[in-house]
Amino acid sequence: MPTKITLIIDNPADPAAFETAYAEIESLARTLPRLRRVEAAKVWPKEDGTPTPAHRTLDLYFDSYDDASAAVADPAAGAFFQRLVGTGVGFTGLFSDLAEG
Template identity: 50%
Template sequence: MATKITVIYDNPEDEAAFEAAYPDQVAQAKKLPGLQRIETSKVWPKEDGSATPAYRLVDMYFADYDSASAAVTTEEAAALFPQILQSATGGVRIVFADIEEG
């Protein structure tokens, strides 16, 4: 079954610094072996304009769990994940999920 790895960035301490580093992370993510597609998004603020807990999301899609698991053990991942952790000054969560077609 198809699997995705989602990176959930919380609100950064310095939005400008985060945004400056973000394009390089997306470019590095596109190099992950077995990646079928990538989707990036910026979270809307609440209706009153205040921030939500999440700031940006990156969804990386793979054919299956084994492919996703193998991708995170590669040199490309070894270059990507330290960049993610360094720029995620507000916090970050990384999850693997089964994609349920429906």
């Protein structure tokens, strides 16, 4: 079954500095083996001025759960996650089974 890894990236203390680092983070994500597609999004600000629930999402698509699991165990994932963690911004990662239809 096709699998998507979603990273929900928390709000950074310094959004401008994070955005500068993010270009490299996204580039490193694109080096993951067996990656089929990437969707990167920045969360819209809330209309009432309260903080957004997250700053960005990054969706990484693979043909299967096995491919996604192998990708996050690859040295390329080590560089990617190290750079993301190095920003000091927290994130949540989710593996999802993509329903076809």
